[in-house]
Amino acid sequence: xxxxxxxxCEQVWREISNYIDGDVDATLHASMDEHFRTCKRCASVxxxxxxxxxxxxxxxxxxxxxxFSRRLERRLAKNVVKGSGWSSWSAWLxxxxxxxxxxxxxALMDQFTFKHPAKSILAExxxxxxxxxxxxxxxxxxxxxxxxxxxxxxKATERTITAKQAMQDGYVPCSRCLRQYxxxxxxxxxxxxxxxxxxxxxxxxxxxxxxxxxxxxxxxLAARASIPDD
Amino acid sequence: xxxxKMALNNxxxxxxxxxxxxxxxxxxxxxxxxxxxxxxxxxxxxxxxLAILRNEQDAEDAVQEAMLKAFANIRQFRAEARFSTWxxxxxxxxxxxxxxxxxxxxxxxxxxxxxxxxxxxxDYAPRDFADWREIPxxxxxxxxxxxxxxxxxxxxxxxxxxxxxxxxxEHLNIQxxxxxxxxxxxxxxxxxxxxxxxxxxxLAAGWEQGWFSRLPFEKGTKPW
Numbered sequence: 001x002x003x004x005x006x007x008x009c010e011q012v013w014r015e016i017s018n019y020i021d022g023d024v025d026a027t028l029h030a031s032m033d034e035h036f037r038t039c040k041r042c043a044s045v046x047x048x049x050x051x052x053x054x055x056x057x058x059x060x061x062x063x064x065x066x067x068f069s070r071r072l073e074r075r076l077a078k079n080v081v082k083g084s085g086w087s088s089w090s091a092w093l094x095x096x097x098x099x100x101x102x103x104x105x106x107a108l109m110d111q112f113t114f115k116h117p118a119k120s121i122l123a124e125x126x127x128x129x130x131x132x133x134x135x136x137x138x139x140x141x142x143x144x145x146x147x148x149x150x151x152x153x154x155k156a157t158e159r160t161i162t163a164k165q166a167m168q169d170g171y172v173p174c175s176r177c178l179r180q181y182x183x184x185x186x187x188x189x190x191x192x193x194x195x196x197x198x199x200x201x202x203x204x205x206x207x208x209x210x211x212x213x214x215x216x217x218x219x220x221l222a223a224r225a226s227i228p229d230d
Numbered sequence: 231x232x233x234x235k236m237a238l239n240n241x242x243x244x245x246x247x248x249x250x251x252x253x254x255x256x257x258x259x260x261x262x263x264x265x266x267x268x269x270x271x272x273x274x275x276x277x278x279x280l281a282i283l284r285n286e287q288d289a290e291d292a293v294q295e296a297m298l299k300a301f302a303n304i305r306q307f308r309a310e311a312r313f314s315t316w317x318x319x320x321x322x323x324x325x326x327x328x329x330x331x332x333x334x335x336x337x338x339x340x341x342x343x344x345x346x347x348x349x350x351x352x353d354y355a356p357r358d359f360a361d362w363r364e365i366p367x368x369x370x371x372x373x374x375x376x377x378x379x380x381x382x383x384x385x386x387x388x389x390x391x392x393x394x395x396x397x398x399x400e401h402l403n404i405q406x407x408x409x410x411x412x413x414x415x416x417x418x419x420x421x422x423x424x425x426x427x428x429x430x431x432x433l434a435a436g437w438e439q440g441w442f443s444r445l446p447f448e449k450g451t452k453p454w
Contacts (some may be wrong), residue, residue, distance in 0.1 A: 013355060013427070014423070045356045048356075048434060052398075052430050057401065061370065061399060062274055063273070068271070075294045075298070076294075077265070080262075082265050193320065214301060221265075
């Protein structure tokens with residue numbers, strides 16, 4: 001037998017909804033049962049509230065306007081089935097679009113990233129430099145100079161070779177003393193020497209479009225390091 | 231014939247399994263079966279939308295949009311939830327969003343105080359203690375009774391009407407009702423209590439007048 005405490009009408013009304021839902025503990029349930037046996041008013045409230053729950057919970061209370069089902073079916077048929085066609089197309093259209101976008105992005109990158117440095121003074125250094133021109137190189141940098149250039153590093157190790165040999169060895173022309181041969185590149189490079197060198201450094205390599213400079217890892221860094229600041 | 235079609239034509243198959251088959255079929259691309267999937271719940275989702283928007287046309291539009299959203303997200307539905315609850319929650323969200331967006335929903339005709347609502351925190355005391363007997367379910371066959379019940383529900387303050395509708399018409403549990411409306415479980419319980427008691431008071435007059443218990447004449451019979 002479950003113990004119960006005496007509850008008053010107000011307490012019963014407060015819990016009557018939970019009681020109907022079976023959401024009160026056993027003790028309170030027993031107390032309310034006892035109260036309903038003795039209190040006609042609360043028994044009436046309980047019966048009425050149960051009627052409300054029962055009546056509104058009946059499926060027949062859920063009425064829809066005339067033609068509702070037909071309109072819903074049509075709308076779904078129009079959008080869902082039609083949409084499913086689009087959806088099945090989209091099943092392969094999406095990857096195709098993604099590939100196209102990726103390809104386009106690569107093309108743009110190629111244009112701006114790989115071709116752009118080709119316009120730099122270092123990428124087209126040797127068009128006008130006579131191959132048999134004597135230039136000076138040193139161990140201090142990978143830049144070759146004309147004799148007497150004040151920007152020669154490590155003068156103690158300088159030696160004279162042909163421009164062709166210098167370029168074959170991975171040297172790049174000094175943007176100061178050989179500026180005249182790089183005029184085209186300079187005029188097309190508003191960023192100036194440093195900007196170009198930075199671009200080269202970002203790429204980590206120097207690209208040669210004319211074959212005068214060989215692609216060489218670290219050459220860009222060397223070129224940058226060798227370009228003196230103004 | 232597809233598995234889902236076979237399931238539809240097999241009345242002996244358990245409803246839950248049939249529904250699961252339909253869900254899987256739609257998720258796998260048999261989109262034309264989507265209406266079959268939602269048809270059993272169209273009345274319930276309409277009632278949910280109507281309780282929030284209080285306008286038949288708006289409610290119907292909301293249901294259609296909600297069903298399209300349900301279709302668009304059908305792949306995200308997981309079997310651990312009840313499909314009906316999932317549909318109702320999408321519909322409630324759609325209706326609540328429309329109500330916020332359009333602000334054309336009529337204001338409450340009768341506020342909480344007039345319908346006995348008052349402060350949610352205070353206790354609600356029943357007003358009528360007429361002796362209600364059990365109302366025969368046949369009473370609902372009469373349009374007049376359904377109309378009276380609908381009108382009584384419409385007079386409730388919005389916050390009580392929505393909770394009552396989701397809990398007692400849609401049969402969501404307390405937790406699901408709280409989640410659908412974005413309120414606490416405690417608020418759901420408080421509002422539900424008040425809604426039930428208020429409706430009881432509102433309908434008591436009908437009980438006393440006897441329109442719950444008047445049964446329609448059977449076809450072919452005469453009352454005299």
